[in-house]
Amino acid sequence: MGEVKTPRRMFLISIALIYVCAFSSIYVQIPGLFGDEGIVPVRLQMPKVQRPLLEQLEASPSLLWLGPSLGLGPQQALELICLIGVVLSLGAVLLGPLRDSLIYFCLWALYLSLYNVGGDFLRSEWDVLLLEAGFLAVLVAPLGLLRCGSSHKYHDSVTFWLTRWLFFRLTFCTGASKLASGDPAWYGLSALSHHFENQMSPTPLAWLVHQLPDWLLRLGAVAVLQCEITIPLMTFFAPIRRLRLFSFYVQLFLQLCHILTGNCGLLNLLSIALSVSLLDDEHFNSSALLKKKKGQEKKARGCTQTFLCVLAVLVELAVYLFILISTVILFKLQINWENKTLSSKTNFSQMEFDEFLKYFQGPTLWVGVLSFTWEAVAAMLMCVCTRGLVSKVWSLIQWAVITAAAVAIFALSVVPYTAMAGMSVLPEVREAYSVVERYQLVGAYGIQHRIISTEGRPEIILEGSYDGLTWTEMNPMYKPGNVNTAPPIVGPYQPRLEWLMWQAAQEGSDQSPWFTGLIQRLLQGKPEVVSLLQVDEAQYPFSQKPPALIKAKLYNYHFTDPAKDKTHMQAWWRRKYKEEFFPVVTLGDLAFEKLLEESGLKEKFPKQPSSDTPVSQILSHIRGHVKGLSGSLVLSTLLATLVGIFLIKAVFSWASGGKKPRPAAADHKTKKPKEPSETAEKSHTASLSTRGGKKDSEERKVDSEKSPRKRK
Structure with a gap:
């Protein structure tokens, strides 16, 4: 690779930008x-008995204990962690010198601190992926202190290779888990017919795509499986550059489709x-590419070079042909000329896919080893070819340290990668993985795959009442509730409560102890929690007085079908009652108090009074400005500010770049040509001064012999 x-x-700018979205999203939701x-007060995790700081950090690595x-x-400690993360990540986005390894290490440590105390709200797959990608950014980013300003960075390709390995694991495991889980929707190729309404946060465009013909959605399911399984296997580590470019644009197109139909999530970014x-x-x-092509046209190609170019083209065409033929055979693609459709059907069983996964996941490891070895050896040879003994030794030392760290990360990643195939x-590797598992250096992907429901999208609907007779729904901002409300545009803001409610609807209340805390805070009318559901008080039916009773029902939601029910102009969704999710409860109910105690949400010690330190006052002042604003608005404003700064920098750069050549051209015109005698006199004086500064007599003779030629 070049x-x-x-x-x-x-990559470094993108990771910093994602940190901005992640930290700011969490900061807005911390009070609730x-x-x-809040729903799950973080103070309940504080140790009741004072422990040494190092011991506490070893038990649960988090800066919260400081x-x-x-x-x-x-609460304010969490807010400080988020604000520091936002400031550092903004600096890394805007300023090149701040894209340093130490900055990215601080960002990783800050997010790890949130992850270890966030409980269920910070246990998503994108949180694990951000921690692993963030740690790789620590290795990929330059470290000025160790490099001492050296320009030798030959080992950068070694650390950057780890990002490709992570991307391969993420993509391949995500695709393989769809079939390894035995999901009938994917084996029946009907997954996309239900996916757009079942995903966490659909967009209005998802409603439109859902209306596409069934045969086209089935073909889309085939394309998704091929993009996530076959194409990564054939192209991610290919030595032919055009194959990697083809894979890049395929994956980029796939992620853009996810963003347009399912909001812009951190996982997509x-x-x-x-x-x-x-x-x-x-x-x-x-x-540079055009110059290279022109240079190649001028030079006559040798037989060996021509043969290699032809061979590369043939291999590339063979890979494309293999992908096409495998798609036709594995999914029985047939053209129906009468109906002008393309039928598809899986031509393999789950047992056959499990056998494929068992026998082919091992060779993918060896392909990764060979690819990594190639990058490491190439980097070492470049270090060996460095001029100067000191520079050569220093480059080799850097290469050895970085390569050893990369080998360790690669070895640790083998444990979660091979878990799917058993x-x-x-x-020794498994033991090392268990030791560092709490630091989330490597993650497991695809294991959280959920079977796509063909019965509709399960949704929890909260209802409140004052008398137990009249019930009013409490619909959140970022999830389906009112059937007449269009799906919201949320991303890149990440609403954690809505995400957990989406999960709880599929798992049940028994698997969601935090839900009891949500009911308790709504019964108490806590504005911090109410703002998670609705920022606008006019949209919340119990803004004046909290409800006396609350219950939760489970509905199955479907996108409306204008061809069948003619309801698009009136509604986006249609729903059907399924079952009761949470019984009717009220404050002081013995059964409810028992649920709170079982969930670990029962207050066991009094709250500590807030301090009046300068840091605390600053944090309170910042919180006062953000209070009452929706998280999506705060993040959108922050990103718009970043875009504005980049535009201003681009304008100034363009303006300064456009003004520089003009004075130079004018000066060139006004300057008079120098006399030949003056030029010769100056060059003669310069050569004398150069020769006078050297001590070696032999070098002076060589310079005196060469100086007339230079003057000529």
Whole structure:
């Protein structure tokens, strides 16, 4: 693979931008989720018995435990962590010198601190992926202190290769889990017929795509499986550059489709950030590419070079042909000329796919080993060819350290990668993985695949009442409720409560102890929790007085079908009652109090009074400005500000770039040509001064012999 300076810079900027979205999204929701009056107060996790700081950090790595030493309560300590993360990530996005390994290590440590105390609200797949990608950014980013300003960065391709390996694991495991789980919707190729209404946060465009013909949606399911299984296997580590470019654009198109139909989530942004590992500098430097082509046209190609070029083209065509033929055979693609449709059907069983996964996942590891070895050896040879003994030794030391770290990360990633196929791993590697598992250096992907429901989208609907006779629904902002309300545009903001409610609707209330805390806070009328459901008080039916009774029902939601029910102009959804999700409860109910105690949400010690330190006052002041604003509005404003700054920088750069050549041209015109005698006199004086500064007599003779030629 060629130089990766531009893709590497794009990856670091993308990770910093994703950190901005992640930290700001969590910051807005802290009072309602983890605050003193939140659903799951983080103070309940604070140790009741004072323990040494190092011991506490070893048990649960989190900077939250430093809050008391700063005079901050648990909630404000979390807010400080998020604000520091936002500031550092914004700096890394805007300023190149801040894209340093130390900055990315701080960002990773801050997010790990939130992850370890966030409980169920921060246990999503994209949180694990962000921690692993963030740690890789620590290795990929330059470290000025160790490099001492050296320009030798030959080992960058070694660390950047780890991002490609992570992207392969993410893509392949996501696709393989769809079939390894035995999901009948994917084996029947009807997954997309239900996916758009079942996904976490559909968009209005998802409603339109849902109306496409069934045969086209089935063909889309075939394309998704091929993009996530076959194409990564054939192209991600291919030595032919055009195959990697083909794979990049395929994956980019797939993620853009996910964003347009399912909102812009952190998982999609992380996938796009990791996909740049398939690119190189030649893809961006078009001028250099044109010069290279012109130079190649001037030079006569040798027989060996011509043979290799022809062979590469033939291999590339063979890969494309294999992907096409495998698609036709595995999914029985047949053209129906009468109906002008393309029928499809899976031509393999789950047992056959399990056998394929068992026998082919091992070779993918060896392909990864060979690809990594190639990058490591190439980097080592470049270090060996460095001029100067000191530079050569220093480059080799850097290469050895970075390569050892990359080997360790690769070995640790083998454990979760092979879990799906049940492959055996060395006991030493598995033991090392268990030791560092709490730091989330590597993650397992695809294991959280959920069977797509063909009965509709299960949704929890909260209802409140004052007298037990008249019930009113409490519909959240970012999830389906009112059938006449269009699906919202949420991303890249990540509403954690709606995400957990979407999961709880599929798992049940027994698997969601936090739901009891949500009911308790709504009965108490806590504004911090109410703002998670509705920021606008006019949209919340119990804004004046909290309800006396609350219950939860489970409905199955479907997108409306204008061809059948003619309801598009009146409604986006149609729903059907399924069952009771949570019984009717009220404050003081013995059964409800028992549920709170079983969920670990019962208050066992009094709240500590807030301090008046300067840091606490600053945090309270910032919170006061954000209070009452929706999370999507806050994040959109922040991103719009970033875009504005980039536009201003681009305008100034263009303006300064446009003014520089003009004075130079004018000066060139006004300057008079120098006399030949003056030029010769100056060059003669310069050569004398150069020769006078050297001590070696032999070098002076060589310079005196060469100087007339230079003057000529």
